[in-house]
Amino acid sequence: MVYNIKTIGNNIDPLGLQAFGEGFVIDAVKEDEADAFVCRAQNFHDYQFGKNLLAIGRAGAGFNNIPVEQCASEGIVVFNAPGGNANAVKEQVLCMMIFGSRNLKPANKWLTSQKGTDREIDLAVEKGKKAFAGSEIRGKTLGIIGLGNIGSRVANDAANLGMKVLGYDPYISVERAWDISHDVKRVTNLDDIFEEADYITIHTPLTEETKEMYGYDNFSKMKKGVILMNFARDEITDKSAVLDYIANGTIQFFATDFGSEQFYHQEHIFVSPHLGGSTQEASLNCTRMAARSIQAYLQTGEIINSVNFPNVRQELKVPYRITLINKNVPNVVAQISVAVSDKNINISNIINRSKGDFAYTLIDLDEQNESKIQALVEHFENSENIVRVRVIKKWSL
Ligand SMILES: NC(=O)c1ccc[n+]([C@@H]2O[C@H](COP(=O)([O-])OP(=O)(O)OC[C@H]3O[C@@H](n4cnc5c(N)ncnc54)[C@H](O)[C@@H]3O)[C@@H](O)[C@H]2O)c1
Numbered sequence: 001m002v003y004n005i006k007t008i009g010n011n012i013d014p015l016g017l018q019a020f021g022e023g024f025v026i027d028a029v030k031e032d033e034a035d036a037f038v039c040r041a042q043n044f045h046d047y048q049f050g051k052n053l054l055a056i057g058r059a060g061a062g063f064n065n066i067p068v069e070q071c072a073s074e075g076i077v078v079f080n081a082p083g084g085n086a087n088a089v090k091e092q093v094l095c096m097m098i099f100g101s102r103n104l105k106p107a108n109k110w111l112t113s114q115k116g117t118d119r120e121i122d123l124a125v126e127k128g129k130k131a132f133a134g135s136e137i138r139g140k141t142l143g144i145i146g147l148g149n150i151g152s153r154v155a156n157d158a159a160n161l162g163m164k165v166l167g168y169d170p171y172i173s174v175e176r177a178w179d180i181s182h183d184v185k186r187v188t189n190l191d192d193i194f195e196e197a198d199y200i201t202i203h204t205p206l207t208e209e210t211k212e213m214y215g216y217d218n219f220s221k222m223k224k225g226v227i228l229m230n231f232a233r234d235e236i237t238d239k240s241a242v243l244d245y246i247a248n249g250t251i252q253f254f255a256t257d258f259g260s261e262q263f264y265h266q267e268h269i270f271v272s273p274h275l276g277g278s279t280q281e282a283s284l285n286c287t288r289m290a291a292r293s294i295q296a297y298l299q300t301g302e303i304i305n306s307v308n309f310p311n312v313r314q315e316l317k318v319p320y321r322i323t324l325i326n327k328n329v330p331n332v333v334a335q336i337s338v339a340v341s342d343k344n345i346n347i348s349n350i351i352n353r354s355k356g357d358f359a360y361t362l363i364d365l366d367e368q369n370e371s372k373i374q375a376l377v378e379h380f381e382n383s384e385n386i387v388r389v390r391v392i393k394k395w396s397l
Pocket residue numbers: 060061062063082083085086089145146147148149150151168169170171172173176203204205206209210231232233257274275276277278
């Protein structure tokens with residue numbers, strides 16, 4: 001069995017794609033014939049997915065560019081690469097804190113406007129540089145909103161650099177909480193971040209809840225001279241509020257990874273072109289993670305790192321495995337079991353896990369007879385609550 005993978009956009013790491021290995025062909029077919037896509041930040045809202053498409057691998061963390069619920073309803077499993085670019089973003093955030101504190105942007109602008117011989121410039125520098133004397137991050141308070149893969153790494157490293165770190169994340173996973181240094185103080189009220197922090201960095205996904213969440217209301221609680229960073233998503237901060245609070249001196253420096261004309265050529269703003277997660281290492285990690293998830297899903301039906309279906313892992317030991325994407329409605333598992341026994345087939349193992357309106361069912365069958373399996377597949381294909389049926393044959397019996 002050969003699977004066709006289509007890369008979307010031209011920023012997919014070729015070395016990372018090698019993780020697909022044998023049994024996969026890259027970019028040999030058109031988008032509507034592919035079994036799976038590997039993509040980065042391309043927008044798939046309003047995109048018409050092909051009927052054959054089984055999976056999308058997002059070689060990155062944020063998946064707000066993909067309509068994941070629509071994908072679930074069309075039987076498409078969406079994977080991301082959690083943590084694959086977290087170190088890259090963390091490093092840029094640490095860089096921005098220091099870059100902002102040391103006034104390097106206005107200092108560089110002032111210096112490069114000086115004319116004359118080197119001696120004359122040197123005299124001007126020594127006379128004028130005090131206007132740009134900055135402050136150190138050691139001993140200051142950093143507030144982090146979102147303590148996931150990126151936020152937790154920023155928290156630990158900032159604590160190691162001598163900062164007092166406050167973290168806010170009402171949905172933090174237990175696993176992630178274990179990774180965070182005891183020196184990081186967890187706060188349960190967002191106001192504590194805005195009232196106490198000298199530096200604030202946001203690392204939450206863009207959701208209905210977080211869209212423009214950070215604006216006038218929070219900023220009115222900030223101390224004067226705060227350095228604010230948004231390396232999460234453009235829409236998370238209210239742009240007018242950012243500009244107004246820069247104008248009144250509350251925000252001393254704003255670093256964002258998302259371009260907007262309103263932010264260009266502003267002394268107190270540094271805009272980077274969505275570079276936080278764009279290092280060679282991160283691109284390789286993320287592509288490799290997306291490729292491995294797709295590979296496992298297509299070849300074995302296992303789900304690892306999906307954002308629209310639960311994780312399902314089960315070693316493939318039987319001749320035939322059937323996987324179903326079904327509506328999460330009562331009685332489906334019973335109907336599936338009855339259908340299998342009606343064909344006089346024995347179930348070796350069945351796993352059914354739901355997420356939202358859809359569920360994934362993996363059925364391992366103690367059966368070698370291909371025509372019996374085919375009849376069962378046809379039954380499932382005609383079942384109203386089942387949106388995707390796949391049959392996976394163990395390679396070597
Ligand atoms: N600039 C870049 O290149 C770049 C790179 C990677 C990720 N990102 C963005 O950063 C986001 C975070 O990435 P990550 O890898 O840390 O993701 P993650 O899923 O590991 O962590 C997100 C954290 O945010 C928390 N959270 C969710 N809603 C929250 C809320 N309302 N308030 C506080 N915390 C909340 C979650 O509980 C989770 O712990 C991504 O969703 C993506 O949008 C940007």
